[in-house]
Amino acid sequence: MPAIVIAGAGPAGLRTASLLAMEGWQVDVIEEHSEVGIPENCSGLLSVSGLNELGIDAESCTVNRIYGAEIFSANGTKLTVERQEPVALVVKRSEFDKMLFKEAVKNGANIEFNSKLIDVRRQHIFFQRKARGEAKKARVVVGADGVLSKAREIAGIQIDKKYFVQSYQERVSGTFDKTKVQVYFGSFAKGLFAWIIPESEGIARAGIATSLGINAREAFEEFKHKYSFEFETIERQSFMIPLGPPVEEPVKDNILLVGDAAFHVKATTGGGIIFGLNAAQKCAEAITKHLKHGSKLSEYKNLLKPINRELKIHWRIRSYLNSLSDDKLDKLFLKLKKAGIEEFLTEHGDMDRPSMFIGKLLKKPRFWSLLPLIFRLR
Template sequence: MKNAHNIIIIGAGPIGCYLAQLLKQKGFDTLLIEEHKEIGKPIHCAGIVGKKVFYESKLPLSKDCIVNTINGAIIHLDNQTIQIRRKEVAYIIDRERFDKNLGRELNVIFETKFLGLEKNEKGYVIETDKGDFFAKIVIGADGAASLVKNFVLGKNNNILNLRGVQFRMKFRPTYSDMVEVYIKKPYFYWVIPEQNNTIRVGVISQNPYHELLEFIKEKKLGDNILEKFAGLVPVGCLSSLSYENIFLVGDSACQVKPLTYGGLYFGMRAAELLSECIVSNRFLDYSRLWGKKFGKEIAIALKVKEIFNNLSDKDIKRLFLFAKEKVNLIEEKGDFENHSSLLWELLKHPGVSKEILNIFFNILKTNF
């Protein structure tokens, strides 16, 4: 049959490409269907990743996309500041190059938009604006606004898509190796140093464009804007990641850290689980394995996010000052990819005051 493939992946973003490379390594051919004319564009990412993105990868990842190394963060709340120093905690990457590296020598059909799919006796008919394709397995790696998701979950899923906006600007940052984060409940702004006096400044919120312009004015970051980017970030937790032989991975599966919105680390780990399930013909295990490995982390982070949004400004300030006192513990125990472990470390620390425990006790009383 013309255009027939065993596995078709919708979306040649980083996660679709990484999955295709993992499957290729095991001798499975895939076809990726991508609506844009090249990989890596348009960019919708701040491009900060923990070093584990490189070190835990099951494929050697070229480091030629790293444009800066980050040695910590400065977190601001009103006029209070916490400075956390951790050597080589993260990298700033050129996302276009990162994605293009992952897409090397893959079978991608560009400028082809996935429209829908139907089941037939041999597998699935995949409808695109360039005609039909056929596959036994369909993988939705088509990002936050995934269409494939509708075929797995129906249109009713409780995923919130937040909007993110980021500008690249010419500006000399105060610190060339530290990320600055400004907490403004319920969101936060970031200022990320790239290189050559260039910064990435952005926010993910309900009205990000307007709010970012206000922030840039307030922080006197100037008006030398080089580029503007925008994109969606899914926040939530899906009840299932597959239906029959249709699977979701990456942003389409909401595999994103709910507190910081990073999606590359989770998406890559999920792609590894999915490739293992496909290779070993254990399709039904994918959702379960994902839930076992990361479900708890996501559930805790979502709860923390909800609680944070309901805290009074006074309690947020108290918690911030508490964190400031415990900066050594944060530097020692913090994990860029796993946020809940630090929370437990802070709570069980002998130095935790009665006042802080009271805040947590009240939170527990009202939330559980």
């Protein structure tokens, strides 16, 4: 019988499949869509450091290089962070996923399209293929089926809806600084923020994400109006993003959750690809140890500890930002600016690992007026 069945051929599922197949295990991936990477619901911003650590060369799907960011508070106070070297790549997400797909297939994984996970009963998986119910056996099941994970539901994990935001994004034409992303905070984007991620000087991905219950598309119109943006819409998309702490128990019996399904997502930004790929490595490691040496699958939880430590800091920062009114956020931005946060982040900032620079903040006397906040976030 196949050793492992993975539900979901997104980055987390494909990476897990690739690594396990490379170890020689028989891996089947079931994917509900007929193609990898479609529909494309992403801004495709990936840190250079994160990709390098993973050993992933995303050159073939890169459309732009980002050197920094402009971050705006509700009243327009701007923090600018800028490096000499690219800090992030803007990738065409469907191409990125296809690259991971080819790698997984090359390593020996088997991908079955139009196959939707329905249920797991011990070592039996039930799925729907072209309106027909089918079943297969698996010793281990990986739930890499994204934000609204069926595997998570089957594992009995309930997530409160306050831990999701609704995004709305348009691919637009206009005039953009192609070297920087822009991030806009304020009550018009309650729950996250609005963004502009340039593909070039003429095209960008502009979007917003808001708490559930708020109409994200209307919020996007409010954002455009507030800043008098006049974009030409090329494409539009809307999708949910998990925004909360990582799932505490990512293993239930023989089911392991990875990626968005397990909230392996930076709650500061909603970005989940780098963390999902890192978690996939831990997931593959835990499964290999289990199948080879009989160790418990729950070892996965231990392997995830360093990843979850960072994700929890992202979540504390997000919770703090969400608690601030526009006025308080403005005051915080001014205070940070005055203390020299722009120069500090230019030198020490890390898109993925806040623990790296929060520790360094403590060593700079000019930030000691922010000590209560720093200790709260650590």
